[in-house]
Amino acid sequence: DGGITQSPKYLFRKEGQNVTLSCEQNLNHDAMYWYRQDPGQGLRLIYYSQIVNDFQKGDIAEGYSVSREKKESFPLTVTSAQKNPTAFYLCATLKPGRTDTQYFGPGTRLTVL
Amino acid sequence: GENVEQHPSTLSVQEGDSAVIKCTYSDSASNYFPWYKQELGKRPQLIIDIRSNVGEKKDQRIAVTLNKTAKHFSLHITETQPEDSAVYFCAARGYSTLTFGKGTMLLVSP
Numbered sequence: 001d002g003g004i005t006q007s008p009k010y011l012f013r014k015e016g017q018n019v020t021l022s023c024e025q026n027l028n029h030d031a032m033y034w035y036r037q038d039p040g041q042g043l044r045l046i047y048y049s050q051i052v053n054d055f056q057k058g059d060i061a062e063g064y065s066v067s068r069e070k071k072e073s074f075p076l077t078v079t080s081a082q083k084n085p086t087a088f089y090l091c092a093t094l095k096p097g098r099t100d101t102q103y104f105g106p107g108t109r110l111t112v113l
Numbered sequence: 114g115e116n117v118e119q120h121p122s123t124l125s126v127q128e129g130d131s132a133v134i135k136c137t138y139s140d141s142a143s144n145y146f147p148w149y150k151q152e153l154g155k156r157p158q159l160i161i162d163i164r165s166n167v168g169e170k171k172d173q174r175i176a177v178t179l180n181k182t183a184k185h186f187s188l189h190i191t192e193t194q195p196e197d198s199a200v201y202f203c204a205a206r207g208y209s210t211l212t213f214g215k216g217t218m219l220l221v222s223p
Contacts, residue, residue, distance in 0.1 A: 043157070
């Protein structure tokens with residue numbers, strides 16, 4: 001999981017602003033995921049992409065958007081439509097094979113002021 | 114879709130004791146069950162996993178058991194140490210995505 005980078009580590013935004021979280025990987029993994037983590041809620045899936053130029057909604061996609069123009073990059077935009085965006089956001093990739101191991105990036109903590 | 118329930122939400126043990134965390138899942142098609150450990154402010158790290166064709170797997174002080182009939186799986190940590198203190202998440206994979214439990218905060222007191 002050292003091959004997954006997320007930036008910035010901390011992000012502050014005013015209400016009504018869109019913000020984009022970066023996720024880059026050099027692991028050559030096809031599948032990438034975005035999760036949101038809130039205290040006591042575990043990890044909830046926002047969007048995922050199994051291949052370039054294709055992505056699917058997860059359980060809590062409302063108020064978020066993504067793109068997958070390159071294999072290495074899967075940015076997440078938190079739009080003003082997301083009513084409670086303050087959370088810890090984790091990007092992950094999937095190592096294909098027998099165990100289907102999922103690896104996580106270091107995360108971005110977003111705070112809405 | 115898949116639903117994963119995890120218990121307990123918090124678990125306090127003394128150093129050297131054993132700790133057991135239990136999860137149940139709803140989708141009988143799920144076939145892969147990983148466990149992650151997350152320290153405060155850090156990313157989740159995979160500590161052990163099990164596939165549906167195996168009933169038990171061990172790695173030093175950590176073991177996972179799976180009961181497909183009852184649709185539950187458990188994490189067992191023996192001889193706990195203070196550095197085991199963290200939040201532990203179970204997960205189940207169905208077709209293409211992981212569904213996570215809400216986590217268990219394990220506190221190991223010296």
